[in-house]
Amino acid sequence: MPSPLTIPFLSLFRFSFNLWGFGGFSAKIQGMKNAVPKNDKKRRKQLIDDVAKLEAEMEQKQREELEHLKLTSKESKIDSVAVNISNLILENQLPRISKAQKRRDKKAALEKERKERIAEAEIENLSGARHVESEKLAQILAARQLEIKQIPSDGHCMYRAIEDQLQEQDCPLTVAALRSQAADYMQSHVEDFLPFLTNPNTGEPYTPEEFGKYCDDIINTAAWGGQLELRALSHILQTPIEIIQADSPPIVVGEEYQKKPLILVYMRHAYGLGEHYNSVTWLVNRATENCS
Structure with a gap:
């Protein structure tokens, strides 16, 4: 199938061929006129009618060829422009980004x-x-x-700090054990702890049921x-x-014990x-002195 650029040339070739054919046909008509005697009015009149009809058909074909040539040329230009625009769009189109790249x-x-x-937080x-x-x-x-000595801030920090201090005394109690024992002790000494607990929403003292839930949370939550x-x-x-604080004197809980x-902190x-x-923990220089 010919490319769009070759269509005008082929159409022009066909049009030129039709013009040549028209010239040869005209010569043939002239020969036919010469073959009819001038005094044969009947045949000559018929010949004139036939020739006029054929010439009209040939002119119609010429007009059709010219219109076809113009239309083909215009379509070829449009196709060429469309191809150029399509190429321009493809050239300027951004490359597609993969999902993996988007995630990265x-x-x-x-x-x-x-x-x-x-x-920003550090500056502040x-x-x-x-x-x-x-x-x-x-x-x-x-x-x-x-x-x-930094302890993670995960809700267990107080228990983790005590666990760390106990390790210095070779007492291997875990956070879970400390939580469980604390809850058990508080439940067995309700009168020593219940009066100090109030509902944060109402401000009212804890009920026994609320105190039980409080102790249960000590064991099972952070x-x-x-x-x-x-x-x-x-x-x-x-x-x-x-317990050492920045703006207040240290607080000592269980001061009655001698250990x-x-x-x-x-x-x-x-x-x-x-x-x-x-x-x-001890400062490095104190720890070094103890080892010397």
Whole structure:
């Protein structure tokens, strides 16, 4: 099948051929006229009618050929323009991005946003409550040859800090064990703990049922521990627990016991969620002296 660019040439060739054929036909008509005697009016009249009819048909064919030639040329130009536009669109079309690449780009954007938020938070913390609190605690602990030992903020921080302190005394109680024992002790000494608990929504004292639910949450959830749980654990372990704070004197729970106290650091502004407990460890130089 000929390409669009060759159509005008073929049409022009056919039109030229028709013109040549018309010329030969005219010569043939002239010969026919010469063959009819001039005095034969009847045959000559018939010949004139036939020739006029044939000439009209030939002129009609010529007009049709010219129209066809124009139309073919116009269509060829349109097709050529369409092809050029299609090629231009394809050349300028952006490459398709795979789903895997989209996921990678999204992950990279989220990671970049996370790092920017962390950087902004760190800048803000340089003059914020968290930074001020950390500086005060560092000074208080340094005076006692101690430093903070970071504990994860996962709801178990108080129990994890005590677990860490017990490991220093070769007491391998786990977070789960500490939670279970604290709940059991509180349930067996209801009168020592129930009066200090109130419903956060109503402000009313806990009912026995609410107190039972509170103790159940200590065992089965990541509910935060506070002063009541610290008191229960100090009685269980028969060990004092000292809580160091930035803006207040240390609090000692279970001061009636004579063992070496477990030391926790209480921070009000450590994380966005608020309160947090850390453990402590000896400063490097003190630890080095003990080993020498």
